């Protein structure tokens with residue numbers, strides 16, 4: 001039998017797959033269903049101290065492409081393929097008191113499953129730093145295995161919260177440090193992809209004492225405009241504001257962020273998120289060096305907590321280990337990070353010698369016209 005178990009930030013997981021902080025983990029009922037379905041862990045929907053009220057109407061919609069066609073739309077219709085989720089949901093709209101007691105009960109019922117509490121407070125003054133500490137203590141008193149600091153929500157209604165913390169390396173460091181002062185459990189930090197160089201913010205978090213970085217949250221984006229009504233496909237009384245893109249469309253984008261992180265900090269721990277719905281997707285994150293993988297959009301569309309998604313992830317990893325048993329691979333540790341060093345600066349990618357230079361037209365590669373005549377070497381840049 002393949003061994004899917006792993007240890008991440010000192011915590012033992014029976015498998016490396018978690019539900020990300022989002023609607024699939026917004027309640028105790030969901031979380032327990034997720035554990036029954038086989039998820040190794042969950043990161044609960046972000047818990048804050050300040051009550052939030054979501055916008056009127058739907059908080060999430062799904063962008064789909066007509067099969068074999070060019071139309072992209074959030075309007076539900078048959079014969080489509082999922083491209084992305086788009087949401088402008090805030091953190092949990094349930095107060096801290098609602099969660100207290102429930103998390104403890106979940107942990108007691110599922111002692112071998114990993115319960116990570118996502119938390120968020122403000123920043124910029126001692127009172128807010130104290131709020132981070134208060135939330136951390138509350139979560140560890142409930143028996144949570146780790147906390148994940150949400151420095152990444154792209155659409156908070158307060159400027160001192162979410163990705164606005166993740167965009168400021170000083171705040172990243174100061175908040176992480178404040179949490180570490182009181183934390184007896186591992187501290188993960190979830191960063192926003194919406195910065196120029198995510199390595200800078202990760203470095204600040206590690207300096208503050210973070211045990212792991214989770215990446216990515218959703219990417220800032222807008223819904224499309226309906227060509228018939230000329231309205232945004234998601235709006236409230238005609239108005240829209242930027243929300244977050246998740247799902248298949250962000251897989252290559254999130255991988256690029258993760259590659260930056262694992263290359264800059266090869267000895268640190270990372271949880272990969274963004275566009276995962278199958279083991280093949282998660283494998284890319286593992287081969288870059290991630291120790292766990294988190295899923296949101298795919299699970300939302302599979303009975304809200306992803307029973308079929310986790311079944312495929314477990315079967316896919318089992319089959320992968322069996323297929324590679326002859327290489328001596330017995331667990332994730334044996335193949336984690338194997339492709340990290342393949343990512344190099346563009347200047348280091350091999351060029352053909354002058355005689356063999358055909359400008360990439362050796363075969364008919366997609367997307368380029370056939371050159372009328374080969375370029376003379378003096379015409380090349």
Ligand SMILES: Cc1cc2nc3c(=O)[nH]c(=O)nc-3n(C[C@H](O)[C@H](O)[C@H](O)COP(=O)(O)O)c2cc1C
Pocket residue numbers: 020021022023045046059060085086087089090091092118150152153190216217218245246247248250273274275276294295296297298
């Ligand atoms: C509706 C919705 C709500 C979300 N809420 C949270 C949240 O409360 N806290 C958080 O850290 N991330 C939140 N996320 C981000 C997800 O955890 C995840 O990082 C992102 O969706 C990318 O993963 P995916 O491509 O598997 O969806 C939310 C995402 C969606 C779609």
